[in-house]
Amino acid sequence: MNGPVPRPGVLTIDAYVPGKSSAPEGVKVWKLSSNETPLGASPKAKAAYVAAGEKLALYPEGSSKVLRAAIASRYGLDPARLLCGAGSDELLSLLAYAYLGPGDEALHSEHGFLVYKIVTLAAGATPVAAPETNYTADVDALLAKVTDKTKLVFLANPNNPTGTYLPFDEVKRLHAGLRADILLVLDAAYAEYVRANDYESGLELVATSANVVMCRTFSKIHGLANLRLGWMVGPPAVIEALNRIRGPFNVSGPAMAAGIAAIGDEAHVAAAIAHNDRWLAWLTQELSALGLTVTPSVGNFVMVSFPPEPGRSAGDADAFLTQRGLVLRRIDAYGLPNALRLTVGPEEANQLVVKALKEFLTR
Numbered sequence: 001m002n003g004p005v006p007r008p009g010v011l012t013i014d015a016y017v018p019g020k021s022s023a024p025e026g027v028k029v030w031k032l033s034s035n036e037t038p039l040g041a042s043p044k045a046k047a048a049y050v051a052a053g054e055k056l057a058l059y060p061e062g063s064s065k066v067l068r069a070a071i072a073s074r075y076g077l078d079p080a081r082l083l084c085g086a087g088s089d090e091l092l093s094l095l096a097y098a099y100l101g102p103g104d105e106a107l108h109s110e111h112g113f114l115v116y117k118i119v120t121l122a123a124g125a126t127p128v129a130a131p132e133t134n135y136t137a138d139v140d141a142l143l144a145k146v147t148d149k150t151k152l153v154f155l156a157n158p159n160n161p162t163g164t165y166l167p168f169d170e171v172k173r174l175h176a177g178l179r180a181d182i183l184l185v186l187d188a189a190y191a192e193y194v195r196a197n198d199y200e201s202g203l204e205l206v207a208t209s210a211n212v213v214m215c216r217t218f219s220k221i222h223g224l225a226n227l228r229l230g231w232m233v234g235p236p237a238v239i240e241a242l243n244r245i246r247g248p249f250n251v252s253g254p255a256m257a258a259g260i261a262a263i264g265d266e267a268h269v270a271a272a273i274a275h276n277d278r279w280l281a282w283l284t285q286e287l288s289a290l291g292l293t294v295t296p297s298v299g300n301f302v303m304v305s306f307p308p309e310p311g312r313s314a315g316d317a318d319a320f321l322t323q324r325g326l327v328l329r330r331i332d333a334y335g336l337p338n339a340l341r342l343t344v345g346p347e348e349a350n351q352l353v354v355k356a357l358k359e360f361l362t363r
């Protein structure tokens, strides 16, 4: 007898492969493969997390009420328009399950964050990729791919793994070109790091539209990746739909407590931004000076391209760096086999990467 069979689409998914964190035995590992912050979590968030340990036997409050109030007050938002989740990954899944089904299409850019494709297939719908220009989402190309079946458009801004972004004018142009029944999902996981005057995370577009949501995460600048915490702001109708299908206790109490403390620790966030400003610029400059192609990034990571020559390729560089405990991210699954993604790390790790790549290129 045949066993249970998942819905069509599920077995066509290539499961997401997280950044590796191993290197040869005895070598100190610098994990620069998951865009985590080198500053760690705020001491205030850690203390709140520990204190929450007193209540592990109790179910958490189910609507993340206090956390939503803290986020609302920080960003000037209506808490009723917020939804918290177990990482923004959960929010992306909920959006797909609520708005997509067999026969529907969800659009993303060619090298967009992989989870969009996964959640679309998981919902039984069809992911559609639009070509990029200079590793950057292309509004005209995205709009050209819209069909009667399009229900969702996912845009990571800035994008992972390329580090590029769309200026607000371009995001507005994309939105203006979409039908009112298409939901535009702005994924601003790296928004806090962006230093560009023409960037807007999505707060303004969400405030003025009925078909735009923005997802944010506590995993990146707030250093709470291990707790799984994200939030979304959107029109009341979208929030209401997702609240119907989410798990009743989708955010844990320790995560809520740590999130509230993290969002209140502005000095810690400022220190993370300052660290990133300094080392993102330094890495970009030093790696370019080695003759490597570095795609200009506004996130806390850079995409470094290598020539596809034996001995010099991204795969060779990855093996060379891993031997030295420097763990970067292969991005073949994003259609980028000739590049590696490097997270801005602590000073020592950044220096070691540049030194090792110099050695790699001159050996």
Ligand SMILES: Cc1ncc(COP(=O)(O)O)c(C=O)c1O
Residues within 6 Å of the ligand: 034, 035, 086, 087, 088, 089, 090, 113, 156, 158, 159, 160, 187, 189, 216, 217, 218, 219, 225, 228, 229, 230
């Ligand atoms: C663009 C983008 N969106 C969402 C996520 C998921 O973040 P979370 O840890 O909140 O699930 C990531 C994490 O790598 C990301 O790069």
